[in-house]
Amino acid sequence: MTLRGRTALVVGGAGGIGQAIARAFEAEGASVVIADRKSGGITIDVSREDSVASAVAAAEEQLGRIDVLVNSAGILTESPLVDMELGTWSRTLAVNLTGVFLCCRAVLPGMLERRSGRIINIASQLALKGGLGMAHYAAAKAGVIALTKSLALEVADRGILVNAIAPGPIETPMLAGITDDWRAAKQAELPLGRFGRPEEIAPTAVLLASDPGGNLYLGQTLGPNSGDVMP
Numbered sequence: 001m002t003l004r005g006r007t008a009l010v011v012g013g014a015g016g017i018g019q020a021i022a023r024a025f026e027a028e029g030a031s032v033v034i035a036d037r038k039s040g041g042i043t044i045d046v047s048r049e050d051s052v053a054s055a056v057a058a059a060e061e062q063l064g065r066i067d068v069l070v071n072s073a074g075i076l077t078e079s080p081l082v083d084m085e086l087g088t089w090s091r092t093l094a095v096n097l098t099g100v101f102l103c104c105r106a107v108l109p110g111m112l113e114r115r116s117g118r119i120i121n122i123a124s125q126l127a128l129k130g131g132l133g134m135a136h137y138a139a140a141k142a143g144v145i146a147l148t149k150s151l152a153l154e155v156a157d158r159g160i161l162v163n164a165i166a167p168g169p170i171e172t173p174m175l176a177g178i179t180d181d182w183r184a185a186k187q188a189e190l191p192l193g194r195f196g197r198p199e200e201i202a203p204t205a206v207l208l209a210s211d212p213g214g215n216l217y218l219g220q221t222l223g224p225n226s227g228d229v230m231p
């Protein structure tokens, strides 16, 4: 029970990876609140400032305080850049990058006051290697990694540790949006030869949230990715 007594807000916690993280946190003794665009917890649209503010306030009300924030909300579409609508680009950046900014900013005042906190941002290995038809998604996720490093520098001396996880392909509803061709090509290039499962990502989040295992991680991007990227 490495998270006994901790509180956590898992944004995007109704989805595959977020839900697995929320369950693993609970199994480790944490009190967890989920926020998602879908039902299953507090309703939030991470791309909207007012929605994020009220959802985080509701989570703080329910939990008393937020010790750990997990940013797992995200969307994925596929389009060659030359054909990409500006709206597709903008929506992806709004949810996958601006959403992380807004959620981090909303929980920070409480963490700064208590001089304690952990923030775990779910990026993607595509931030590191790019992805065919996924310039918007990869750019947003690369932004998440840069945000993570910058924020980690800003708040380390206030006892707040900020890190990212960059998973490889994971079997979740998100992958319903990709083509069979993309899936087959991706699977063939993975050294482990298979996609991961959400419960294979959750232990990395538990590590980052826990003492003493997570104490020395700062601005890092951990890569449970079936060996696809070896930075």
Ligand SMILES: NC(=O)c1ccc[n+]([C@@H]2O[C@H](COP(=O)([O-])OP(=O)(O)OC[C@H]3O[C@@H](n4cnc5c(N)ncnc54)[C@H](O)[C@@H]3O)[C@@H](O)[C@H]2O)c1
Pocket (backbone or CB within 6 Å): 011, 012, 013, 014, 015, 016, 017, 018, 035, 036, 037, 038, 044, 045, 046, 047, 071, 072, 073, 074, 075, 076, 095, 122, 123, 124, 125, 166, 167, 168, 169, 170, 171, 172, 173, 174, 175
């Ligand atoms: N599945 C993969 O292969 C994979 C790989 C690397 C990274 N990721 C990242 O992991 C995170 C979780 O993805 P997943 O695979 O569990 O997908 P998922 O679709 O199962 O879960 C994503 C969740 O985000 C929520 N969401 C979407 N837009 C939102 C918004 N505007 N406001 C609030 N919530 C919103 C959805 O309702 C859903 O519950 C995402 O950030 C994704 O980019 C996924």
